[in-house]
Amino acid sequence: MLRRVVVSIPAYRPSVALRSTRRFNVSTPTPAPTASACPFSGTPTTTDTPTRTCPIMGTPVLPKMACPIEEDTEADIAALRAMPFKTIVSQTGKVRLSGFVTATAVVGYVMAGGTSPLVAAAVTAGTMLQSMSANTANQIIEVEHDKNMKRTCKRPLPVGAITRTGAAALCTAEFVVGTGILAAVSPLAAALGALNWAIYVCMYTPLKRVSATNTWFGSIVGGIPPWMGGAAATGSLTCAAMHPASLLAAFMLVWQIPHFMALSFHCRRDYETAGYKMLAFANPWRASFYAIFLSVIMAAICLVGPYTISMPVEGLWYYPVSIVANTTMIYKSVRFHMDPVRNCRSCFVFSYMYLGVMLLAFTVNHFQPVGTATKVVNSLLAGKESEKEIASVTASS
Numbered sequence: 019m020l021r022r023v024v025v026s027i028p029a030y031r032p033s034v035a036l037r038s039t040r041r042f043n044v045s046t047p048t049p050a051p052t053a054s055a056c057p058f059s060g061t062p063t064t065t066d067t068p069t070r071t072c073p074i075m076g077t078p079v080l081p082k083m084a085c086p087i088e089e090d091t092e093a094d095i096a097a098l099r100a101m102p103f104k105t106i107v108s109q110t111g112k113v114r115l116s117g118f119v120t121a122t123a124v125v126g127y128v129m130a131g132g133t134s135p136l137v138a139a140a141v142t143a144g145t146m147l148q149s150m151s152a153n154t155a156n157q158i159i160e161v162e163h164d165k166n167m168k169r170t171c172k173r174p175l176p177v178g179a180i181t182r183t184g185a186a187a188l189c190t191a192e193f194v195v196g197t198g199i200l201a202a203v204s205p206l207a208a209a210l211g212a213l214n215w216a217i218y219v220c221m222y223t224p225l226k227r228v229s230a231t232n233t234w235f236g237s238i239v240g241g242i243p244p245w246m247g248g249a250a251a252t253g254s255l256t257c258a259a260m261h262p263a264s265l266l267a268a269f270m271l272v273w274q275i276p277h278f279m280a281l282s283f284h285c286r287r288d289y290e291t292a293g294y295k296m297l298a299f300a301n302p303w304r305a306s307f308y309a310i311f312l313s314v315i316m317a318a319i320c321l322v323g324p325y326t327i328s329m330p331v332e333g334l335w336y337y338p339v340s341i342v343a344n345t346t347m348i349y350k351s352v353r354f355h356m357d358p359v360r361n362c363r364s365c366f367v368f369s370y371m372y373l374g375v376m377l378l379a380f381t382v383n384h385f386q387p388v389g390t391a392t393k394v395v396n397s398l399l400a401g402k403e404s405e406k407e408i409a410s411v412t413a414s415s
Contacts, residue, residue: 110185123142126251126266158175168288197211206253211242239274245267
């Protein structure tokens with residue numbers, strides 16, 4: 019007697035298969051050995067979950083990546099926990115980043131016509147402390163997520179070098195002192211700084227885990243410091259003297275996008291692991307396209323902006339410098355768009371160089387060195403001509 023053997027074959031659905039392969043390829047999971055856990059985040063050093071292949075990198079991306087400090091010894095971890103207080107203050111406040119923020123405020127002060135060294139020093143100290151306070155508050159809120167990211171897991175809070183309570187006290191002290199210093203020279207600048215702190219801590223920081231639009235809100239934070247400097251110089255946001263500072267504010271608002279798109283793509287796996295919503299890994303093409311588009315907008319601000327607000331420009335050197343800097347920034351953004359894997363870091367690093375060049379160009383242009391030198395030379399020549407005329411009159415008499 020023959021028996022019928024029925025083999026059940028699951029129905030093949032091409033549309034589902036195609037849709038899944040567009041996103042990532044799933045490889046056969048490899049059994050994992052017994053794993054130890056990260057002493058900070060509790061993340062296993064290995065995982066037996068299926069591996070997703072990154073559609074951009076072509077490398078495995080785990081839903082829960084390996085512990086970022088799994089190779090550190092106990093001595094290394096103990097050294098991290100025993101870091102000096104000045105290092106804790108520096109790292110929680112992101113001193114280098116805060117320094118760039120402060121520089122934009124000082125340049126805004128100069129461009130708005132500020133001349134007092136005392137007020138400039140107050141703007142520097144107050145903006146620096148407010149920025150460090152905002153960064154410290156950001157790390158207090160995100161400490162649990164920072165533990166899972168390679169670029170942040172060794173910060174003071176994740177490693178336990180300082181408690182949340184201690185960091186909160188540091189954050190409060192920085193904010194109170196910084197705001198007080200600014201208020202002493204310009205209540206309007208202090209109020210703008212407090213508003214910027216609130217936007218960064220209360221809006222941008224929580225939005226990072228909700229929507230990729232967080233980058234656009236974060237750019238507002240970068241645009242306010244030049245207004246703070248301008249307000250300290252003029253006491254107003256609407257007077258004509260504020261126009262150059264407002265031009266710088268618009269420049270900084272736009273600069274944030276190409277800069278952060280390149281950074282977020284470079285650190286995309288870290289951000290994805292921590293649960294942040296970033297356009298760079300949700301839609302790399304669009305993120306890099308925004309970098310190009312807004313680099314072009316920056317070029318327009320630098321080259322056409324001064325003319326629209328009747329700002330004096332020494333075209334002999336300002337325009338060549340600006341054209342070279344902006345052309346290079348656009349070129350870096352285009353390369354980032356064409357091959358984001360290889361060129362994201364280059365675009366990110368150059369964005370800082372570009373910012374430094376343009377801040378210096380704005381500052382030097384304000385003092386009109388060529389025009390001043392020309393006036394001095396003409397004055398000296400006129401003086402010599404006068405001496406010759408006097409001598410000739412004396413001789414004839």
